[in-house]
Amino acid sequence: MQKIVFMGAGSMAEALIHGWIKNEVVPANQIYVKNRSNVERLHELRNIYGVHIIEQLEEIKDADLVILAMKPKDARVAFESIAPYLSENTAILSVLAGIAIETIEKALGVRPIARVMPNTSAAIGMAASGIAFNEYVTDSQKSIYLQLLEAIGIVIEVEEDKLHAITALSGSGPAYLYYLLEAWEKIGVEFGLSKETVRKLMVQTIAGSAMMLQKVKEEPEVLRRKVTSPGGTTEAGIKALENFRFNEAIYACIKSAEARSRELARGE
Ligand SMILES: NC(=O)C1=CN([C@@H]2O[C@H](COP(=O)(O)OP(=O)(O)OC[C@H]3O[C@@H](n4cnc5c(N)ncnc54)[C@H](O)[C@@H]3O)[C@@H](O)[C@H]2O)C=CC1
Ligand SMILES: O=C(O)[C@@H]1CCC=N1
Numbered sequence: 001m002q003k004i005v006f007m008g009a010g011s012m013a014e015a016l017i018h019g020w021i022k023n024e025v026v027p028a029n030q031i032y033v034k035n036r037s038n039v040e041r042l043h044e045l046r047n048i049y050g051v052h053i054i055e056q057l058e059e060i061k062d063a064d065l066v067i068l069a070m071k072p073k074d075a076r077v078a079f080e081s082i083a084p085y086l087s088e089n090t091a092i093l094s095v096l097a098g099i100a101i102e103t104i105e106k107a108l109g110v111r112p113i114a115r116v117m118p119n120t121s122a123a124i125g126m127a128a129s130g131i132a133f134n135e136y137v138t139d140s141q142k143s144i145y146l147q148l149l150e151a152i153g154i155v156i157e158v159e160e161d162k163l164h165a166i167t168a169l170s171g172s173g174p175a176y177l178y179y180l181l182e183a184w185e186k187i188g189v190e191f192g193l194s195k196e197t198v199r200k201l202m203v204q205t206i207a208g209s210a211m212m213l214q215k216v217k218e219e220p221e222v223l224r225r226k227v228t229s230p231g232g233t234t235e236a237g238i239k240a241l242e243n244f245r246f247n248e249a250i251y252a253c254i255k256s257a258e259a260r261s262r263e264l265a266r267g268e
Contacts, residue, residue, distance in 0.1 A: 001064040001091075001144060002030055005054060007078055008070030009033040009041050012095050015122035016067070019152030021049050023125065026148070032059070036074065057085045068094040068104070072264050075099055079107035086111075091141060097167050098264025101134045101160055112137040114145050117163050117171045118152065127153030128173070130166035164265070168257035176253065177206060 004026060006013040013033065020026040033045050034054035042053045060066060060082060070078050075096055091112040094104055101113050114137055118129040129149045133142060142157075149155035158166065181202055188198030212223055228234040 001026075003032060003063045004030055004065045004067065005032040005034065005060050005063045006067045006069050007034055007060075007082060008068065008074075009035045009038070009045055010069065010071075011120065012118065012122070013067070013069040014045065015118070015120055015127070016069075016095075016148075016152060017045065017049055017051060019122050019125055019127070020148065023151040025151040032063070034060075036070070036078075057082060060085050060090070061087050063087075063090050065091050065093055068092065068096050068099075070096070072096050072099055076107075079104070083108055091137070093145065097171060098164070098261040100265045101132070103265070103267075105134065110136065112141055114141075115160060115163060116145070116149060116155075117167045118149070119171050119174050121174060122152040125152055127155075128170040129153060129155040130158050130163055130170070131155055132158055132160035132163055164258050164261040165254075167261045168254045172257050181206075 006017070017031055017033075020031070021028050028050035029052070031049070031051040032054050033042050033051055034057075035042055045051055046053055054060060063086075066082065066086065068075065068078070086108055088111070091114070092104060092108060093114045093116060094101075095116055095118060097117065099115075101115055104113050104115075105111075113134045114131060115133075116129055116131045118127045121127050122129075127149070129152070131145060131149060133145075137145075146155055146157075156166075181199070184202045185195050185198045188202075189195055209223075212218075213220065216223070224238075228238065
């Protein structure tokens with residue numbers, strides 16, 4: 001793919017660009033960026049990464065791949081603006097949360113379309129992505145997409161319908177963990193520790209627990225029980241979580257995010 005155009009040059013576009021250039025999967029001179037109005041942002045990306053700026057939509061005519069990376073609420077207007085300039089051979093990769101492949105086919109024509117749900121950890125090569133394809137994506141295109149996404153983390157191919165669940169779990173997931181950290185920092189400070197100390201301890205705790213799951217290959221429940229001494233501190237903490245219906249809260253969190261993804265797919 002010689003010419004890859006990002007429609008929308010926000011944080012997700014930058015995470016992908018950063019990962020591809022740093023890992024030398026796509027050279028900067030094959031990447032083009034376009035925003036709705038923020039030209040300063042385009043100059044910023046050009047200065048940092050050496051990518052090209054699209055000045056006129058006509059320049060997307062010879063693109064091999066157009067990446068849809070605007071917010072879902074801006075998608076309709078964006079589709080209308082680019083549809084006249086897409087050539088038959090241009091493939092589409094969408095990172096739009098909740099916008100169905102069928103909707104994109106209707107707006108941009110039947111062509112190879114891939115839908116990916118990455119997360120912001122792409123910026124440091126640690127994304128967890130799900131990807132789904134329509135029937136026109138060839139095997140060689142699929143392997144290119146998988147390579148592009150492996151450069152920024154891990155990727156799992158799923159049926160399109162499952163992308164709603166992936167959006168709710170790993171797409172939004174970093175935000176839940178940051179939210180948890182915000183709460184830990186607040187309580188740690190109340191106990192007289194500095195915010196920096198709590199952050200250092202808890203970031204390592206999250207990273208260490210994740211690595212344990214990856215390396216030791218035991219179930220989370222088994223690892224949890226190993227931490228929990230009978231009558232000890234962890235047991236007291238977990239009891240409090242249970243009293244506040246922790247499992248129900250997490251269930252409601254993921255269910256709500258999954259349902260919102262489905263609403264977005266219906267244009268609500
Ligand atoms: N931020 C995240 O954690 C994740 C975001 N996504 C998806 O990635 C997409 C982008 O999200 P962010 O990068 O966070 O948004 P963002 O707000 O940082 O960037 C979106 C950019 O699109 C531009 N834009 C809007 N309308 C446009 C148009 N018609 N033509 C060209 N550019 C246009 C805006 O000017 C803005 O710079 C969203 O659809 C979101 O659902 C997916 C996975 C994770
Ligand atoms: O909140 C959102 O809609 C997007 C999708 C996953 C993460 N951010």
